[in-house]
Amino acid sequence: MEIAHVVLVLVFTFLAGFFGSMLGLGGGFIMVPALTLGLGLDIKIAISASLIGIIANSSTASTTYLREGLTNVRLGLVLETATALGAIIGALIAVLIHSQTLAFIFALVLIILAVFMYLRPEEIHAAKEGKEKKSEDAYLDLSDEYYDNGLDEKVKYEVKSVEKGLAASFVAGNLAGIMGVGGGIVKVPTMNLLMNVPMKVAIATSTFMLGITAVAGALIYYSFGYVDSVITVLVIIGIIVGAKSGSLLARKIETGVLKKGFIVVLIIISALMFMKALGVYPI
């Protein structure tokens, strides 16, 4: 592998981790197109590297959230029953279809993602505290509490609509398996907007789930021979360093500005991926 390619992989994945951590994403939406468009890698190899990079990034970031008591492990594992299944099915679909078809699907989802991010309703930062446990959720007892440093107090929350959460998690798993992303773009708003989970807990729990989801998909790609060991290691290094750097700067940059920039980037990448799918992209 040439030095120039090594540097390019590290730069692309650093940027993916950097901007991904600022936006609460795993970075796959940037990584996969960057490796495919920038280096001419087969999209399936790029997806497998992205999934394994997400495992490393998620596991690293989760340790911080677990230490802070933000992760709702029970909720994460319940939703993972659907996400992991979705990821396995998604990955099996991806390895069996033509790479150009996969590029087309990727481009289409990027456009949908850009529209969703533009139209996304306001996040709920503190969930409504339930007075009594609802009977539908009492069996699983997913409700929890955490210490909010900003409010300087313990916040209790009651998890609702588990069935809707499971359905959305299955879709998130499909996305993860097909596209090599973590699925956080679906999981976080699902937990926050549908399930009454505060935003900090939703991000922390999603981060915990990303790694497990990625495992389910990564093993499928590995079994079909789509893993490049060297590129994967470089992706892991780049994304961990990038994500750590991004999380340090995240508080200093206004999220709205980042989001608008990200939407523009998504649209450009989507256009390039359409070109790739149609076989008219030069690399």
Place this chain on the structure above:
Amino acid sequence: MKNIRVDKILKSVLIIGVVLSIIIMLIGISLYFADPQESASALPIKDIIPNLAELNPIAIIDLGMLILIATPAVGIISTIISSAINRDSKFVFVPILVLILLAISFGLAAFQ
């Protein structure tokens, strides 16, 4: 009966797994760049151990990679054990289900 903090044990498992896997992968990639090989494709799982004996850089990287991939799964096992010790039977079943799904993926990878 001791009340085990599921999240503390999970955190320790994740840290150990990530650190160990990255150290092994860095050793492997250093050896690879010292003597680059034509193919960097990951080896089939059944071929990793035999190639480790020959200090094949790709085999070393793949070992680290598989440890990394296994780390969240080991984390789930730790939550099963912790929940069982805490006599929290409902949350022994849920992670077992997730583990079965991951095992299906692993089975496909190991026997492809």
